[in-house]
Every structure is written in structure tokens, then in C-alpha cells.
Amino acid sequence: MARLTASEWVARENNCSEPEAxxxxxxxxxxxxxxxxxxxxxxxxxxxxxxxxxxxSDMTEAQERFIEDFKGEDEMELEQ
Structure with a gap:
């Protein structure tokens, strides 16, 4: 199964069309x-x-926030 885009997922979760999402x-x-x-x-x-x-390279606000919240998490798991 192909990965949903953000708008496809939001549409699915909110029972609306993709353009509305x-x-x-x-x-x-x-x-x-x-x-x-x-x-x-x-x-x-x-x-x-x-x-x-x-x-x-043209990141959204949400992508920048995700990077801030999770940057280095995989490396921290490897160290433990």
C-alpha cells in the first residue's frame, strides 16, 4: 500500500475531500x-x-517542527 500524503490522511481522518483537507x-x-x-x-x-x-529543501512549518522535536532521536537510541 502506498503511503498517504498529508492531505489524503487529513481528508480520511476528517471525512472530507482532499482539496478541503x-x-x-x-x-x-x-x-x-x-x-x-x-x-x-x-x-x-x-x-x-x-x-x-x-x-x-522547501520545508513546511510542520516539517521544521518535526525535525526540531525528533532531531537525533535515532542516534540517542543507538547510544543506549
Whole structure:
């Protein structure tokens, strides 16, 4: 199964269309952040590093926040 985009996931979670979800994400960047936490980390069980590698150079506010919150987490796990 292919990985959902943030707008696809928000649409699924809110029973709305993808264009409506895109507007919701623009209005509330926390929805995109929730996508990374609830869908990518928890549902898909991706590591923070795997998620961050998928970001491009033109990052959103949610992507920058995710990096701040999870930067180095994989390295810390390796040290323990």
C-alpha cells in the first residue's frame, strides 16, 4: 500500500475531500504535524529519520517542527 500524503490522511481522518483537507492544513499547520506523528510514526511505524529523509529543501512549518522535536532521536537510541 502506498503511503498517504498529508492531505489524503487529513481528508480520511476528517471525512472530507482532499482539496478541503489542503485548505485545512494551510489554516492549521498542526494537522500536518499530526500526520507525521499519528500516521507516519504510529500507523506506518516509520522512524523519525526515515520521515525526515523524505522532506525536500522547501520545508513546511510542520516539517521544521518535526525535525526540531525528533532531531537525533535515532542516534540517542543507538547510544543506549
Amino acid at each position: 489542503e485548505v485545512m492544513i494551510e489554516d492549521d499547520p498542526d494537522l500536518e504535524y499530526d500526520y507525521y506523528i499519528r500516521y507516519c510514526l504510529q500507523e506506518l511505524n516509520l522512524s523519525p529519520d526515515e520521515i525526515i529523509r523524505g522532506f525536500n
